[in-house]
Amino acid sequence: MGDDRVAICIITHDSARDLPACMESLAALTYRPLELVVVDCASSDQSVSAVQRHAPNGISLTHRSLGENLGFAGGMEVALALTRAPLILSLNPDCRPEPGFVSNLVAGFTSHPEVRIGAVAGRLYRPLEKGAAATLDACGMYLTPAWRHFDRGSGQIDKRQWEQSDRVFGTTGAASLFSRQALEDVAVNGEAFLGEFHSYREDAELCFRLQERGWEVLYEPAALCEHRRRNLPQRRTSMPPHVNVHSLKNRYLLRLYHQDWLNLVLTAAPTLVRDLGAFAYVLLRERASLAAYSWLWKNRQRILERRRSIQARRTTGSWEVNRWFFKRSQPL
Numbered sequence: 001m002g003d004d005r006v007a008i009c010i011i012t013h014d015s016a017r018d019l020p021a022c023m024e025s026l027a028a029l030t031y032r033p034l035e036l037v038v039v040d041c042a043s044s045d046q047s048v049s050a051v052q053r054h055a056p057n058g059i060s061l062t063h064r065s066l067g068e069n070l071g072f073a074g075g076m077e078v079a080l081a082l083t084r085a086p087l088i089l090s091l092n093p094d095c096r097p098e099p100g101f102v103s104n105l106v107a108g109f110t111s112h113p114e115v116r117i118g119a120v121a122g123r124l125y126r127p128l129e130k131g132a133a134a135t136l137d138a139c140g141m142y143l144t145p146a147w148r149h150f151d152r153g154s155g156q157i158d159k160r161q162w163e164q165s166d167r168v169f170g171t172t173g174a175a176s177l178f179s180r181q182a183l184e185d186v187a188v189n190g191e192a193f194l195g196e197f198h199s200y201r202e203d204a205e206l207c208f209r210l211q212e213r214g215w216e217v218l219y220e221p222a223a224l225c226e227h228r229r230r231n232l233p234q235r236r237t238s239m240p241p242h243v244n245v246h247s248l249k250n251r252y253l254l255r256l257y258h259q260d261w262l263n264l265v266l267t268a269a270p271t272l273v274r275d276l277g278a279f280a281y282v283l284l285r286e287r288a289s290l291a292a293y294s295w296l297w298k299n300r301q302r303i304l305e306r307r308r309s310i311q312a313r314r315t316t317g318s319w320e321v322n323r324w325f326f327k328r329s330q331p332l
Contacts, residue, residue, distance in 0.1 A: 003086050005035060005087065006031060006087045006177070007079075008037065009037045009076060009079035010022070010079075011039050011040075011072050011076060012038060012041065013041040013047070013069055013075075014043045014044060015045075015047045015050075015093035015094075016045040018228070019050040020053075022091075023051070023054035025095075025096040025098075026097070027059070029103075031100075031103040034059045035060045035083060036060065036061045039065075039075040039082075041066050041074070041075050051063055062082045062083065070198070071198030071199045072173060072193070073195050073196075077191060085180065086179070086181070087106065087177055087179065088179075089175070089177050089178075090174070090175070090178065092173075094174075094228040094229070095174060095175045095225055096227075097122075097225040100222070101225050104222040104223035105120045105223045106177065107220070108120035108220035112218065115216050117179065117215070118182030118186075118217060119170075119217045119218070120219075120220050121139070121141070121170075121218065121219045122175060122220055122221075122223030123138075123222070123223060124138040124139070124175055124226070125225075125227070126228070126229065127228050136153035136155070138153065138171075139151070139152040140168030140169070140171055140217070141169055142168065142328040142329075145325050146270035146271055147251070147270075148274070149169075152328060162221060164221065165219060165220055166330060167217065167219075167331070168217050168219045168329050168330075170211075171207065172203055173203035176203070182213075185215070186206070186213050189309065192206065194206075196253065196299075197246075197250050198250075199247075200243075200247045201250040201251065205254055205258070208257070211316065212313070212314040212315070214315050214316050244288070245288065245289050252292075257303075257307050260311075260321075263322050266322060267325060
């Protein structure tokens with residue numbers, strides 16, 4: 001019998017508030033064997049001790065504390081090096097997976113042997129408020145011609161839409177199951193999660209590489225997980241300045257790494273409008289984020305070298321990726 005371990009990888013940074021409930025939900029997971037890998041990115045609260053106090057019994061724990069905040073991408077790279085499990089569940093501390101969450105994600109891999117699966121997305125919903133209808137958070141990721149990426153169903157009242165298993169462009173790093181084989185196949189200079197993305201869009205970038213190397217992302221609606229999402233576009237003005245810098249910088253990095261000539265033609269108008277709007281907003285309302293443009297210019301040589309490395313390893317045709325800018329899903 002093959003190795004069927006799932007490593008739950010959690011990256012913490014000032015996450016003490018969320019960890020007790022998260023750990024409690026892990027203890028109730030029905031899937032075994034599980035292992036837990038927690039990497040703390042220089043928390044200033046009680047995140048480290050919270051993990052030790054609330055770690056679920058019966059699940060082995062590997063805990064590493066870092067002296068600096070490497071962000072989600074850097075933290076995941078550390079976590080991946082601490083386990084050899086063939087399946088990797090990336091999980092945010094503000095997630096509460098239901099007992100069958102992992103079992104249903106794993107079933108997504110095993111139920112479709114005809115599909116080369118790199119990742120499986122579940123059905124995420126937001127915390128239930130008393131008397132309010134259930135609200136969806138993410139049912140797989142989709143792209144728009146303006147080079148925006150969104151979570152399907154995000155913010156919608158749950159009316160049992162997105163009930164079918166299907167192929168999607170990508171999945172959120174908040175709670176997704178990845179094949180280690182796929183992560184190693186798409187790695188760039190040994191990195192599956194690219195450190196320059198730090199925070200934001202690192203999951204979308206990874207999904208581009210999965211698609212470019214012929215790995216499919218599946219959506220499994222039976223895999224349910226609560227996600228208390230903190231960062232939404234409408235909350236941008238309340239976010240720390242360095243977070244907004246990363247968000248803006250990564251918007252352009254995503255395109256610089258993955259846009260091809262066909263896509264440039266197909267998306268030129270909407271992306272130009274979006275770029276001009278973003279630049280005007282930064283000049284008028286968010287001047288601290290001008291640092292994103294200066295970072296891109298200073299690192300232009302390294303960015304071009306990274307782009308060449310990524311593009312040289314593509315195995316799928318241009319339309320195989322570009323179709324996702326015009327489709328939210330593909331049937332199995």
